Amino acid sequence: EDITAEKAAKAELIRQKVQLANLYNGVPCGILDYRITHGKPEIINCNDTAWKMAGYTCCQDLMSRFRHGTAKGMVHPNDEPLMITKVREAMRGGAHVSLECRIARADGTWFWNEVRLSRGTDSDGRDILQSICMDISVRRERESQQYGRILLSSFDEVFLWDYRADTSQTLKGIAPDSHEGIVMPGMAEMQRSWVSSFVAPEYRAALLKFVELGSMRRACGQPKPPAIDYEVILPDGSHAFSRACALSIDDDRFLFCCRDITRETQLKK
Numbered sequence: 001e002d003i004t005a006e007k008a009a010k011a012e013l014i015r016q017k018v019q020l021a022n023l024y025n026g027v028p029c030g031i032l033d034y035r036i037t038h039g040k041p042e043i044i045n046c047n048d049t050a051w052k053m054a055g056y057t058c059c060q061d062l063m064s065r066f067r068h069g070t071a072k073g074m075v076h077p078n079d080e081p082l083m084i085t086k087v088r089e090a091m092r093g094g095a096h097v098s099l100e101c102r103i104a105r106a107d108g109t110w111f112w113n114e115v116r117l118s119r120g121t122d123s124d125g126r127d128i129l130q131s132i133c134m135d136i137s138v139r140r141e142r143e144s145q146q147y148g149r150i151l152l153s154s155f156d157e158v159f160l161w162d163y164r165a166d167t168s169q170t171l172k173g174i175a176p177d178s179h180e181g182i183v184m185p186g187m188a189e190m191q192r193s194w195v196s197s198f199v200a201p202e203y204r205a206a207l208l209k210f211v212e213l214g215s216m217r218r219a220c221g222q223p224k225p226p227a228i229d230y231e232v233i234l235p236d237g238s239h240a241f242s243r244a245c246a247l248s249i250d251d252d253r254f255l256f257c258c259r260d261i262t263r264e265t266q267l268k269k
Helices: 004-026 048-053 059-065 077-093 137-154 187-198 201-210 213-220 262-268
Strands: 030-037 040-046 097-104 110-121 127-135 157-162 167-172 183-185 227-233 239-248 253-260
Touching (some): 040 059, 048 127, 077 097, 110 137, 201 227, 239 262
Antiparallel strands (some): 030 127, 097 110, 157 253, 227 239
């Protein structure tokens, strides 16, 4: 029996599979396939770009990191609610949905990704979720720098408060001893000492309440950034008014931004 045509067809099929595999692994974006089991996404495959961009040694290395294939812990906790919403949307409608979120690297750090999600099927006809990821860390860094320049030009003082590490860093200060750029330990004690020394007595309780971690988290969860006005007693004994607003970086880090409003407060009076 002449099987030349059959052999040629099989060879062509193998060649096409190799080409598809090369394309799958060579595209400049990460591709991860998930199977949704009991509402939880389980990683079942990924291309070379996906594990390389996240700092792993191979696909199996990436999958074993997340509880032998479970995707729990891959997405930053602050971004998980949005990811869950988008996964449900993609699986329900079948259309592409997209979001930006932080993804875990092998070394435990996070990097920003633009993620597109879509529903598909595997070889057995079962539903899978496919995620296409592009590393946008450089773009986000540029945006952060631009945002930072706007912040620094809009406020007289800007502080970075890390509640977990209990540290404070002055990004912009007006006092001669503001220690700009230096990370200072003991933030909680520093806050209390500064308020008791330089804030007018009638404003102290409200300001201390404002800077409590729980209050900051709740306030920064609202659509409008929280703000508070208070009176400051300067070293020469004179008084000034300041308006401070808080901006959340994540659950434990906040920017505390202050602007002198003495003139506009006096005009109102």
